[in-house]
Amino acid sequence: MTGNTAGIEQVELGRGGPLVGVQGLGCMGMSEFYGDTDEAAARQTLDAALEAGVTLFDTADVYGRGANEEFLAPFVAAHRDRITLATKFAIERTDDPLYRGVRNDRAYIRGAVEDSLRRLGTDVIDLYYMHRRDPDVPLAESVGAMAELVQEGKVRHLGLSEVTGAELREAHAVHPIAALQSEWSLFSRDVERSAVGAATELGVAFVPYSPLGRGFLTGAFADASAELTADDFRQYQPRFTGDNAKTNGALLTPVREIAQARGATPAQIALAWVQQRAAVHGLTVVPIPGTRKPSRLAENTEATRITLTPAELSLLEPIAAGVAGDRYPDMSHTSAAREG
Template structure:
């Protein structure tokens, strides 16, 4: 980006200043096929040089390996970055098992494990990754608030909660950021969560703002185009008839990209960035990538402003998407909307 850095925004009322685009680090360790540690480390350096300061991980990514991978980078740049990690998704030796735990004992054990793996004394932003409706929010957020009081965590975040749940949690302790999927393909958060975040002064951190890569046009059918160890091969939107339907929805994205001399990914990301103005809240998307070139492409999208006509052309896409975001939507906010 020729030494031009992205702008900054406050991550929630009273929260840290961060670059208006962050970096999701999940794929550097798992889920998106084979990894390349050297390229991933170059990507971290390129991100910081471009003004990206919010780096996002979770204890579930690689069963702790992603936090360990980030530790040297964090140590070298501790005062320059805002470090976010998450708890709540539990894994074991069964590669297919995913549990969700929000109880106080699990919260306290999880933060100690993350602090150790990351090699830090305090986590800047600590998210509850998924909600277990069987555990009262007051218990979960209350346990997280204790971590703030003890100096182990600076700010609290939630992921995949409804607007009502966000309000309930915020009444226990201020929430700095809400992280949920939000893209041209996924707009269910606009039903209640976005409005609540705007009302409360909570920043919105969209994950998968590129539809897990589908909005880039890089693949048309996960089963045919992606490796066996890529979890997208099992996502309903990206296989079979759904994939064919959804690939056709990219036509206006591609047309705008060609007219602009941009890429489809940049148009999709620009749309997410403009949700800030559309809904009156801070929006800091965290597209994930493992390559410096893709990082530069993504960051450049923050400088694109789409016209009203372009926005209108993109508006119908989400309502026409075939398939759910996950095979099991139980642990998403969409499953608890009323």
């Protein structure tokens, strides 16, 4: 089911899910992880997104330890009937800035949703994701607890993040899953091993996060350790520093060449490639590039109108296989770590 608004195209987010703009907005960087934020510009970006037809706004309780949900609350209140609000639970933080735990048990889920509802200032979350999987907790327990939230009217639709195809099928058998959110880009294609096929089979929408390779695919920086601030977490991602960054930077040549020939930007080519996965794999794809600037928002949404040719796609196809370095220093909580 598709439709059109004054802005970007709309698509159904999973079978029976809400209609959303074919591109969403990742809000994480408005509060943390990518250095200092201009709050006024970030709020202008939210408004610009809605005006462009972006209706899926993505946050999580872990972003700023709740600060990002609180930041979004006034926007949510002003536009509640026009937006699809997505947030997540499962990543646990403490006062130790390097600590990341994962909780999927029923008691934790029930506490987490109440905290998110309070911070967001709403009585219902449109799409509630399990942010990461704890393999020690049965999926039936976690998804069963999430399903209770739907029955109670606190959540409308369920989502998962960074799960394998087998895990998605197992969860979907407990309660319908509307969306799977995992990293998917020209640099990160491990989800194509099993998760994409399962999503297609089940009618689950795919929501790629970091479709711009956390900015690296745009050419915004060439080496995180040399160019980004000390509080920017990209300094700790292996593929963005040192020899890995040099290797990966060389892979961007066809992206730049296609962009130049089309009068587009590298970001638009990278996003167009992700958007075109919908046609390639036969599923709904709604990437959520993050930005804090209205100008970048306009650039990103314009990419939804670009269709790459078979020749261009052929030039981009080898990139992922040449990428040096993992997505995270510790890959244990990604779907890639649990693939057979």
